[in-house]
Amino acid sequence: MNTITKRIFTLLSVFMLIFLAGCGSSDSDKKSSGKSGGKVEAKIGVIAYMTGAGAAYGEAITNGLKLAQKEINAKGDVNIELVTEDSAGKQEQALSAGQKIMADNDILAIIGPTLSTEFKVVAPEAELNGIPIMGTSTTAEGIPQIGDYVFRNSIPEALAIPAAMEKVVAKTNGKKVAIIYGNDDVFTKSGYDTMKKEAEKMGLEVVTTETFQKGQSDYNAQLTKIKSKKPDFILASALYNEGAVIMDQARKMGIDVPFVGGNGFNSPQVIEIAGDAANGLVVATPWFGDSQEQKVVDFNNKYKEAYGKLPDQFAAQAYDALYIYADALERAGEADREAFHKALAETKDYEGILGKFSFDKEGDVVMDPTVVEIKDGKFVEFK
Structure with a gap:
């Protein structure tokens, strides 16, 4: 192989390597972009x-x-x-x-x-x-x-809770409200903040505010106090586990006023756990399954x-x-x-x-x- 032929062969080899490298780069780019066949x-x-x-x-x-x-x-x-x-x-x-x-x-x-x-x-x-x-x-x-x-x-609760409260007040003409909420959870505390703020804005009298913790099973003390204050309705910020039990115990104590719940109540589990005691719960939701x-x-x-x-x-x-x-x-x-x-x-x-x-x-x-x-x-x- 003479010198000129060797140079031509070398150049062709280099071009081939560049071409193959370019092909490899194209495949890699395709993979990283998340595209496959369009x-x-x-x-x-x-x-x-x-x-x-x-x-x-x-x-x-x-x-x-x-x-x-x-x-x-x-x-x-x-x-x-x-x-x-x-x-x-x-x-x-x-x-x-x-x-x-x-x-x-x-x-x-x-x-x-x-x-x-x-x-x-x-x-x-x-x-x-x-x-x-x-x-x-x-x-x-x-x-x-x-x-x-x-x-x-x-x-957010800041939209949902006021919407539910306004509807209940309009229907019941309620003036007095009790609040019960979980004080050891960001979600339930945030719900309480919204309930308190909206009650003040609507000119409602908050007759008592009661708290509980996750996993609690006995709400007798809180509900006894709420019952004694005779609220027109109750605001409850809870996850469905505690919320359903609260409603069940409230109904058994003879508390029959409406409950206005936060987003944690938007689950069929509330009905499954509380049964008939869940009747009278009002919540606001983007989802109405019976539509x-x-x-x-x-x-x-x-x-x-x-x-x-x-x-x-x-x-x-x-x-x-x-x-x-x-x-x-x-x-x-x-x-x-x-x-x-x-x-x-x-x-x-x-x-x-x-x-x-x-x-x-x-x-x-x-x-x-x-x-x-x-x-x-x-x-x-x-x-």
Whole structure:
């Protein structure tokens, strides 16, 4: 082989290496962008309250997510993989679950944790890491204000509780109110703050304020005092476990006035635990399961077919949340956190099963709640 031939061969070898390297780079770029054959693919982390006293919340949320995931992936434009971790309703476990999820660089965004108490320790970590995170059941004050990457699609207590109180006052002409709330939980304390503020704003007389702790089973002392004050209705900020027991014991003591509950009461578990004692509970919710809107009827049927029971608010909010993520992912066109974050923040007038939904400039909910009550063992629209 002469010198000229050797040089030509060497140049051809170099060009071939460059070409192959370019091909390798193209494949790598395609993988990192989350695109496969025109389909946008993404991994979403989920932190849910799956074991423990409030496991019904986590079950409903993950059921709603899995149903939405199946439908979204079947459409073909977006493919979502869910990576789920159990928080057990505990801050430290939620934080560990969040850190485990965030350690995976392929995770695009997070849904959860379930409780505001848990969410408030995980969301700052997500904010620091530039990972979008959405609460589907976190209604305490200040959630979206944690940071730019923090969102929620659950109506805050600051909107829901006043809506329910106004309806009850208008119907009963009530003037005196008693308050009972859990003083060892961010969510229930936030609900109490809203109840107290709204009562003052409406000119209601708060005849007594009683507190309790998670896991408490005997409320005789608190309810005896409430009964002696003869309120026109009772404001209760509690999770469904304690809230249902409070109502059951109240009815057995002869307290028959309406209860106005916070978001923790928006579960069929209240009826299952309290039975007839749950009648007279009034709450505000974005989800009215007995609506005859076709999209609600269809969701109820699909959910019941999949899980053998009807969905609650938490299932519906989780279902819509994943669709909101999928919509933002499709608009972003790639599984890139910054592109996804920008598209998510721009969500406006999205039509979900809960109704028309938008984020405000802080990542909070823009939509109207429906006020419902438990009557004859089921949630009906309060009129």
